[in-house]
Structure formats: C-alpha cells, structure tokens
Amino acid sequence: MTSRNVARLFATAALTALLAATASQASGIAMSPPGSTSSADSSGSTDSTGSLVDRIALPNGFQPEGIAIDAHGTAYTGSLADGDIYAADVRSGEGEIIAQGPGTPSVGLKVDHRGRLFVAGGPSGSARVIDTETGELLASYQLTTDPSFVNDVVLTRSGAWFTDSQQARLYRLPLAPSGALPEADEVETLPLTGDWMQQPGFNANGIAQTPDRQALLVIQSATGTLFRVDPATGDATAVDLGGIALTAGDGLLVSGRTLYVVQNRLNTVAVIDLDAAGTSGMLVDQLTSPEFQVPTTVAAYADSLFLPNARFGTPPTPDTTYQVTRIDR
Numbered sequence: 001m002t003s004r005n006v007a008r009l010f011a012t013a014a015l016t017a018l019l020a021a022t023a024s025q026a027s028g029i030a031m032s033p034p035g036s037t038s039s040a041d042s043s044g045s046t047d048s049t050g051s052l053v054d055r056i057a058l059p060n061g062f063q064p065e066g067i068a069i070d071a072h073g074t075a076y077t078g079s080l081a082d083g084d085i086y087a088a089d090v091r092s093g094e095g096e097i098i099a100q101g102p103g104t105p106s107v108g109l110k111v112d113h114r115g116r117l118f119v120a121g122g123p124s125g126s127a128r129v130i131d132t133e134t135g136e137l138l139a140s141y142q143l144t145t146d147p148s149f150v151n152d153v154v155l156t157r158s159g160a161w162f163t164d165s166q167q168a169r170l171y172r173l174p175l176a177p178s179g180a181l182p183e184a185d186e187v188e189t190l191p192l193t194g195d196w197m198q199q200p201g202f203n204a205n206g207i208a209q210t211p212d213r214q215a216l217l218v219i220q221s222a223t224g225t226l227f228r229v230d231p232a233t234g235d236a237t238a239v240d241l242g243g244i245a246l247t248a249g250d251g252l253l254v255s256g257r258t259l260y261v262v263q264n265r266l267n268t269v270a271v272i273d274l275d276a277a278g279t280s281g282m283l284v285d286q287l288t289s290p291e292f293q294v295p296t297t298v299a300a301y302a303d304s305l306f307l308p309n310a311r312f313g314t315p316p317t318p319d320t321t322y323q324v325t326r327i328d329r
Helices: 003-011 013-026
Strands: 036-039 055-058 064-069 074-079 085-089 095-099 109-111 116-120 126-131 137-142 150-155 159-164 169-174 188-191 204-209 216-220 225-229 235-238 249-255 258-263 268-274 281-288 299-301 304-308 322-328
Touching: 055 085, 064 116, 064 299, 064 304, 064 322, 074 109, 109 150, 116 150, 116 159, 126 150, 159 204, 204 249, 204 258, 216 249, 249 299
Parallel strands: 036 281, 064 109, 150 204
Antiparallel strands: 055 322, 064 074, 074 085, 085 095, 109 116, 116 126, 126 137, 150 159, 159 169, 169 188, 204 216, 216 225, 225 235, 249 258, 258 268, 268 281, 299 304, 304 322
C-alpha cells in the first residue's frame, strides 16, 4: 500500500459514508413504476456492438462519480478519492490518468468542443477547468465558502451551471461568445425559489437543459422530485411526471426530448419523454443491467449510454475495483 493510497483511503472515508447514507435514505422513498423495464446486454468486457466496449476498468481505489464523453469517444471520469481525472477510449477501454487531482473530490463533469473539462468540486465548494489534451489546469473557481457539495454541472450557451446539494442555489460561470473563461470574481449565484423547499440530506444533484434550451432541469435527490428552473430568476417548478417519484435520482442527461435519470441505489435509469419546455413528461422505460453497482451519472456516445459505478455501500479500499458500464439506449 503506497502513501498515496493510504491518503486516498482516509481522506474519503467520511465522504463515502455521507454519500452512502444519502443514497440509502433516498432508496426508502416509495416509487410507482409504470412503463416497461429493459435489461441491457453487458455480458462481457468484449465489444458487443462491433465498436464499443461493454465495460471500462478504472484504477483500483478510484471511486468514480462523474462522466463526460467527447466527440472523439474519449470518456472522462473523476475520482471522489483525490480528484484525479481518468480518460479512456470507449472503443478499446484503454485509458490513463490525465490530470492529478487537488486532493479533494471530482464529482460531476462536462466537456466542451474546445476540449475543456468542467469539474464540480464537491465539499471543497469549488469548480475547475482542465485542458483534456495536456491535463493542464486552466482555471479554478471558489464558488462558495459556505458548507457545500458542488455536485454536477451542465454547459449552456451562456455558461457552466453547477448544483449545490447542501445549499438552495446554483452557480454560473459565464462564458463569453468567444468561449473565454470568466475571471474569479465573475462567478454568479442563483438562489432557488418557487416550489423549491430545501430538505435534510442531499438536495440539488443532477442538472441538464430542457429540450428547448430555455430552462434548466434539476433533480432533488432527497425527494425524488424533478424541477424546471428559470435561469434568469431561479424560480423552480416541479415537472409534472404524472405522480412518479424519481427515487434516488442522481445524474441527468437530455437527448432530444428524452431525459435519462440515473437512480443510483435502484441500479436503474429512468427514461422520460418530455415536452419541449420541460414542464411535463411521462416515464416510458426503465433500463438496468446486471453490471450496475450503484451507477451515479450518465453520458452518451453513439447509441450507447456509459455509467460509472460508484459502489456506494461497499467499503472503499486501495484495492477496491471500479468500472464504467455500457448499456444500449
């Protein structure tokens, strides 16, 4: 056991316990499951689609949470243990650490067409931007000094939006039309109002844009409620899903008018058909896989979805194995 692994083990014990307890709490919420259930074929590590691997092995002890995939098919995952960023080819499964972490968690991730990876910093209250080509740290932002858990991020035309699972607010890094990153003092904070009621445990978690790109979608993990948020005012309105609770809701992905919601402790991805404005939707499918071990977030490539397995509830050690699982959309 190296000194780095020892530090990794002890530095994240409290965080793992918090995430596991939150997921366990969420899994106790009742859910009505109309719609069909599909099981994806993840029967081996070999290529089942003719071009993409079914699983990507991560370094032992990595503790993944977020995932992003660029247009070239490189998947990026971040470590809750020390913030390392691992990049892997979705065709071969081969990968390596491209950026050493700051010693604090890397949580939600998004990559833009300029090859910049936006990273949510969890309990550090920070966000950072990494050059995926060189691994260089391009910028770091202290979003808040309050008790916080900066959890996920989505990129829009106007900037990068981050959720905070401990505070009823979003943060925005405004991006210029040229793509220039903002200065440290240009970070914006948007309080969540309207229907939003802060609860014990984890609150704002996954975030995405509505299909018409006019508003934001945010899942409140503590209640399993999906909200539509006005990015100008912070007014949050519960999305009408016909009474469905998105229990243990975590990462979100919108593709066209389809919303994918990772339900971590349920080892399920809910598939929802949304209206363009994101004000209402219907559960149309539930995807699962025998390979799931508490998946947290989701990214798409071609006709596949890739999900990192956080394995919350499994005691993390330097030798604990972790992987990303591929399923069909």
